[in-house]
Amino acid sequence: MASTYSFDVVSEFDRQELVNAIDQARREITNRYDLKDSKTAIDLSENTITLETDSNMTLQSVQSILQTKAAKRNLSLKIFDFGKAESASGGRVRQVVTLKEGIDKEIAKDISKFVRDNVKKAQASIQGDAVRVSAKSKDDLQTAIQLLKSADWPVALQFTNYR
Template structure:
């Protein structure tokens, strides 16, 4: 029975390149000279360090600019983290890189598949959603439906099997 997996997986190489480009720009910009402004990527966490909240906003703007130029969707970043006060006047903010489909999004995807009246079924498989159907055309219609319904979410479709 043909099937494919719907996943939410960022390209970590492009994210690393975007963070490295941001760090290079921070090192060369005049308004960051002599400050503690820096950006780091460890595992799936991007750490922003600066002297003030305003400086963190500027670093965030540089990061977003570099990631969008590398065609990385900003929705991969969990930007809800609070700004932490470090010693003195230093501040820090940590953005987590999201990977895998969360349970509420997976439920929405399976619900959209059921409501579409296509002859396919969706099942949640850990952090992915597996879509199965009788023929390839139905699966391609399901991919088109998901691209239309969840246009703001950078879903990818892999492991397509006949």
């Protein structure tokens, strides 16, 4: 009757928290003296954020504000993939920020190899854009979670379906 326990390693973010962070960033930009007249726009679409402002210097300030507001709402900064700043009409600057969600195949392979190498009694299997880790002991799963948290991954990791 040896039952197995498992959890899923996923990379996702709370979309409502992101919306709130963007709203707070917009409010701060309209209130800040140095950014008030820059006519800065932050537009959120399905999986991108478009930043448009009047210069590279204000673009850096807008990025900083956005990252600060996201961090205060417990969003990992690894979800933001800042693209190249490009010229827009009227001498303005535009930047597209891609939102990273899900674990791609290469990173999933690295995670499962990492678990196999460091936690001998745990098994990892790739399931779409998540990795399921299973073991006979909850202690082995706790060890796997701690090791995964301590390693530096290129995506934000969350641990769900712990049972």
